[in-house]
Amino acid sequence: MTPSGQHIALAQAYDGITRVVADLDDADLQRPTGCRGWLVADLLFHVLCDAQRALVALASPAPGPADVDQVSYWRSFPPGGDAGGDRHAWWARRSASAFERPSGVVRLWSDTAPAAVRAAGAAVHDGDPDRCVTTQGHVIRVPDLLATLTTEAVLHHLDLIVDLPDAPRPGAVAVAVTRATLDGLRADAPRPAGWDEEDYLLKATGRRPLTDDDRRELGPAAERFPLLG
Numbered sequence: 278m279t280p281s282g283q284h285i286a287l288a289q290a291y292d293g294i295t296r297v298v299a300d301l302d303d304a305d306l307q308r309p310t311g312c313r314g315w316l317v318a319d320l321l322f323h324v325l326c327d328a329q330r331a332l333v334a335l336a337s338p339a340p341g342p343a344d345v346d347q348v349s350y351w352r353s354f355p356p357g358g359d360a361g362g363d364r365h366a367w368w369a370r371r372s373a374s375a376f377e378r379p380s381g382v383v384r385l386w387s388d389t390a391p392a393a394v395r396a397a398g399a400a401v402h403d404g405d406p407d408r409c410v411t412t413q414g415h416v417i418r419v420p421d422l423l424a425t426l427t428t429e430a431v432l433h434h435l436d437l438i439v440d441l442p443d444a445p446r447p448g449a450v451a452v453a454v455t456r457a458t459l460d461g462l463r464a465d466a467p468r469p470a471g472w473d474e475e476d477y478l479l480k481a482t483g484r485r486p487l488t489d490d491d492r493r494e495l496g497p498a499a500e501r502f503p504l505l506g
Contacts, residue, residue, distance in 0.1 A: 278454065280401035283423040287397055290430035290451035291390040294324060297437050297444045298383050306379035311436035311484055312366075318379035319370045324433050325386045326369070331393040331426050334412035335400050335419070341409045343417050347424035348461030350417060356483060356506040397423050424454050431455040432482055435475070452478070459504055466498035482506065 278286070298306070298321055306318040315323070345353070376382055400408065400419045408419050417425075431447045432455065438444040447455075452474060459481045468477060469491050479485035483503030492499040 278420075278424075278457070280406050280420040280423075282450070283420045283427070283454065284394070284398050284401045286427045286451045286454040287423045287430070288394045289448035290427045290434070290454075291328065291394055293434050293445060293447045293451065294321070294430060294437065295387060295390060297434065297441065298386065301380075301383070301441075303379045305441070306383070308440040311439045312433075314366060315370060316373075316379075317437055317441075318376075318382045319373045320433060320437055321382050321386055322373035323365075323369045324430060325382065325389055327426060327429055328386070328389045328393040330412060331422070332389070332396055334410045334422055335393075335396040337411050339409045339411040339416045341407060341416065341418075343409050343415075343421065345415045345417050345421070347421040347428075347458055350415065350421065350425050351428075351458065351462060351505045353413070353415070354505065356503045393426075397426075424458060427451050427454045428458045432478065432484075435478060435484065446475075462504040463501075466501055467495060469494040 298317065301317065306321075307316045309315075310317055310320045312320050312323075373379070373382055397419075400410075401423070406418075406420065409416050410419060410422060411417075412422060431451050434447045438446075455478060456474065459477065463481065471490070472480065476485065480487055480491065481502060481504045483506060487495070487499060487502060495502070
């Protein structure tokens with residue numbers, strides 16, 4: 278996908294989350310999500326931190342070459358988590374609860390997400406498709422950074438709506454970027470023929486368990502799932 282396409286995908290991914298949370302009342306913001314222990318407001322705070330990280334990264338140029346790309350970036354975060362992930366989960370939950378009301382997280386997200394998208398647009402239209410930035414100890418090209426942000430946003434969009442059945446689904450362009458990330462991580466492993474797009478996203482990331490039929494079709498590659506957490 279072109280750098281402009283990655284910008285469009287991130288804009289769609291963040292707008293999708295906004296459409297989920299914008300009209301939720303405080304009770305709905307305290308519904309459970311697909312992330313263990315996190316309510317909607319907690320998970321939204323986590324994604325808000327990602328948008329804030331995007332703003333920092335886009336203002337943190339780095340000399341190339343990049344040491345990770347859209348796919349290899351995720352190999353730094355093995356599925357299953359670790360003690361650091363548990364600490365972050367607890368910190369995010371406590372941080373979200375510090376707002377006077379859960380809707381305070383929505384207001385901050387609604388200010389920050391569009392700013393991150395605007396900064397991403399400025400970065401991809403600066404005429405240098407190989408411009409690199411630094412984030413989380415890595416050097417990464419701007420289009421690949423945007424793809425990682427989109428992937429995380431789409432997956433957490435699906436986490437946000439597990440108890441919100443009428444909420445909108447992620448947009449097609451953003452989903453396509455996430456699918457490309459998973460395809461890269463999947464490499465030569467087969468994709469079961471019966472998986473639709475949402476099955477693929479949920480099963481490849483451990484959000485929906487593999488069935489016996491899935492395991493038979495995947496064969497030995499089943500041991501490589503989930504591809505990311």
